[in-house]
Amino acid sequence: MKVSILAALIGVALIFVVLWDAFETIVFPRRVTRKFRLTRLFYRNTWRVWSAVVSFVFRDGRQENYLSYFGPLSLILLLSIWAVGLIFGFALLNWASGPPAWISEGTAGFGTDLYFSGTTFFTLGLGDVRPLTPFARVLTVFEAGLGFGFLALVIGYLPALNQSFSKREANISLLDARAGSPPTAAEMIRRQCRDNVMDTLLQHLNEWERWSAELLESHLSYPVLAFFRSQHDNQSWLAALTTILDTSALVISGLEGVCERQAHLTFAIARHTAVDLSLVFNRPPLKTERDRLSSDDLARLRASLAAVGVKLRDGGEMEQDLTALRVLYEPYVYSLSQYLRLTVPPWIMESTGKDNWQTSAWERRIRIKREGKEPGVEDEHF
Numbered sequence: 001m002k003v004s005i006l007a008a009l010i011g012v013a014l015i016f017v018v019l020w021d022a023f024e025t026i027v028f029p030r031r032v033t034r035k036f037r038l039t040r041l042f043y044r045n046t047w048r049v050w051s052a053v054v055s056f057v058f059r060d061g062r063q064e065n066y067l068s069y070f071g072p073l074s075l076i077l078l079l080s081i082w083a084v085g086l087i088f089g090f091a092l093l094n095w096a097s098g099p100p101a102w103i104s105e106g107t108a109g110f111g112t113d114l115y116f117s118g119t120t121f122f123t124l125g126l127g128d129v130r131p132l133t134p135f136a137r138v139l140t141v142f143e144a145g146l147g148f149g150f151l152a153l154v155i156g157y158l159p160a161l162n163q164s165f166s167k168r169e170a171n172i173s174l175l176d177a178r179a180g181s182p183p184t185a186a187e188m189i190r191r192q193c194r195d196n197v198m199d200t201l202l203q204h205l206n207e208w209e210r211w212s213a214e215l216l217e218s219h220l221s222y223p224v225l226a227f228f229r230s231q232h233d234n235q236s237w238l239a240a241l242t243t244i245l246d247t248s249a250l251v252i253s254g255l256e257g258v259c260e261r262q263a264h265l266t267f268a269i270a271r272h273t274a275v276d277l278s279l280v281f282n283r284p285p286l287k288t289e290r291d292r293l294s295s296d297d298l299a300r301l302r303a304s305l306a307a308v309g310v311k312l313r314d315g316g317e318m319e320q321d322l323t324a325l326r327v328l329y330e331p332y333v334y335s336l337s338q339y340l341r342l343t344v345p346p347w348i349m350e351s352t353g354k355d356n357w358q359t360s361a362w363e364r365r366i367r368i369k370r371e372g373k374e375p376g377v378e379d380e381h382f
Helices: 002-027 038-057 062-067 070-096 110-121 134-179 185-192 199-221 223-227 237-254 260-280 295-306 316-340 361-371
Strands: 101-103 129-131
Touching (some): 002 038, 038 062, 038 070, 038 223, 070 110, 070 223, 110 129, 110 134, 134 199, 134 223, 185 237, 185 295, 199 237, 199 260, 260 316, 295 316
Antiparallel strands (some): 101 129
16 A cells, blocks of 8 residues: 555655746746756756766767757757656556556566556557546546646757747858958958948848847746757857847947947847857856957958058057957856857968858868868768
8 A cells, every 4th residue: 555655646746846847837928946957957967977978989070070069969868858757647646546447368467557657648549458447448538638738848849949040040150251261350241341431240230139049038948949050060059149248348349330339239139149048058157368459450450451451549558448348148058058069260360271051061071071070961862
């Protein structure tokens, strides 16, 4: 009797935990701050193992390719864990209530209850096992309805994820011609502000303010999207967000004109996005010894912009203002970069390489064969 009561309590607790976790993950639109969550434990541990194994086994261009598998595979595995948890919970309730079922072959046992729970959850209705007691019948109807609703939620959840991912990536792809590959703040301003004309940059900052807000809302509602990686190795949502922050900070501190107000607005929401996503993944701000923008780099950046007619403010005050703004977001960007194994873009291009739109996988394949390297994810598509 005590064993049956314990099994029933475990079954009820398991069903409640899975349903509540699925509700918070799929339906609930707000960020959940509770420390213990099934989904949070799942992603924290599986990502740690997956990224460590991939980094150890693959030390070439294939590393990024195999890291990109984690997002879709983890989602399938999480949904499977939810389904198995619900089936096991209902099987415990059936077993704890006594022998409630009629079976056409063999003898009843927990294996029969588990099988019956599985066929009920997926609404198969094979008929080889049937409930006999009123409690078992009520439980069967409840599980069948729950299983049907669970599958409907999953079917609606996947298109929402794909839509958010596609919208995010479409905007990231636009940075290719506008800010380079990988995107940099220096290239963003060089290509948009020739001869000190700021109208195009103003429009783009306005668009990227909205993109940052959409990124914040979608990734707070569906944190798994952060593990979905971009098509090209030199692009990512984190690189795009960092470039927008860099560009806004440079406009605020170094350029005086019509863009300054919009740069403040874009910087505010982009910084808000970086900080909140760090909280989602429980990643404290991280300081690094490497300076992304040294004095020499800033001098190169000045020269690069001056070549197209864009002049930054002179004096040490500009550099101090820029440093103060960088402190507000770079530690969070570094922390997310380390955790998600995404590369933080530089401030200025280190080489004069081609943008992604200027080359093709066929050219990369030829270059890779000449250099004797392993192909990356873009090359393996062909």
